Amino acid sequence: MRVRISDKQVLQSITPVQLMAYLRSKGATQLDEYPGKATIWQYGNEELLVPLATRFADYPARMADVLAALEREEDRSQLLIEADLRHSGFDVIRVRNVSEDTRDGSLNIMRSVDFVSQTRDLLLAAACSAATHKISYPGRKPQDAERFMDSVRFAQTAHGSFILQLLAPVAPDLNVQGTLVDIPEALPYEKRVVPTLQSGLEALNTAAQQASNDSRLEHFQQAAASGLTTNLCDAVTALHESLKPQYIEIGISYSANRRQQRPLARISVDAGYMPLIREASAAIKAT
Template sequence: MLETLAAVEERNLNQIVVEIARSDADVQYVRTRPSGDSGTTPIEDGVKAFESLHQWVLVNAVSASSDRHRLVQPSRKPAQALDFMRSVRLGPTLEGSYILTVYIPIPPLIGQMTLETAGFPEIEQPFERRVSLSLRESTAQAVAAADEVIRLGRGMESFTERVGNGVNANLCEALSGLSAGSSEPVDIEFSWALSRPMEPTRPIVVTSNHTAVLREAAQELRAQTPAEDVRVVGAVVRLHREGSMGPGEVSIAGIVEGDLNDKLRRVWFDLPEDSYGIATQAHERGTTVSVTGTLVRRGNRYVLQHPSDFYVIPD
């Protein structure tokens, strides 16, 4: 019976089994196409894909938990989004190249809801379903923006115009990382919990051309947009001030917390006299420090404005 259903719907048999077994969850399938045997992937590519998958879900949980949309999300995430992430489950990987699955548990529906009423905005959806809807909407909008750049030659306005639809640098980074360097397209399919019915939706295809544009868009959005409430962790590599007293300029070589690429950056900022003294000791001892502020790019230099919470991280 299941084989007949899979043939009629032209779908993976294992996907149908998963959906029947988990009728209380929205399931997202991310089909990657790495080289090699079906159902396997190179370990480095797999790690990158799973990190991007986590970021993809987290970005949309943050969007669903706030009415304010930004081109770069803050590194400090809302408590509601973090609590939600603890409930999300990874499902088994499936063959068909290499398919990653995500389960988002959906609270049971009290009363009856039909397909005709399920999509109406006046019907309050639980937070978990709102995240699922955001995943599909933001992904479709980001791919549409990349399409406009490719086909119409538009610029970054294709992305900035869609900030209200959940498009931001963090989302572009996550989507561009799902392919893990493969030149093959990535298919993203959405299956809705049977306990809260939704109209079926078509898969979204992210091609290698989309991936290249999304990666560049993420870099441009970060370069042009101040990132608020950013935490930088690293080593003090340069100190400068006029005279032996007063405030001074500090440079850290470190990692920006929440940056999916874990890229080492050199960040400059000013500190008052007491904190400058702490930075001097950290430089002499080679200890790691942490600082929070608004990260902006000026030419080739990253500057942290309004630095605060500067301290040495214990060994």
């Protein structure tokens, strides 16, 4: 038997923008609108009424109806659906540490400090690359990158080994009534950072797989266009050196506020590549 959410504060906290972004990301279609009051959506076999203001007295009851309909259509628990709604305005980066030290879901406090610091460095490397597309950032970081990092939040640690969750906000596209509108996504800076992290990590894997002693530096330098930087190399190797994991996996789920939906990504860098990545980073810095 699945749990039904009845807490009025939780139901009240689900905003119309979150719900409409979620429905659009799932392929639902808006059928009608009552300006200032509600919109009507078709989602599979379910027809949903979405109030446009949380001030309505029956707002929690309407959200309870919506969650029940989503539960029927998606055949999954309301708790999972509510969590997705809560995070719909964020790109979510999950960094998973699978090691002997995390078998019971906990982590030594000093290694936890390293884990948080190096996870920050991982995302900061992508934020720098998305700003100015250089291959190395040894000193002061771009102001756009620093502002972006100030907006990122830590979410609750997820279950499964030891997982840190970072929330990178993604603003919705709204009209004057606060309704989501279909406009081309020009990918402003804030929306480029997390895709740059994904492409940089994928490029790191590819460069490490293809690199021979003769072409190692060339492969890594060419990958800079995809977001691979010496800072990203250093963050990845530092995670492996300080935590001694079996592997580190980076999972990325993109915000429902994005006009162009992106599939869930999972990237892990083989521990055997660490010496090669470290050497390539040092060689690039020396050039």
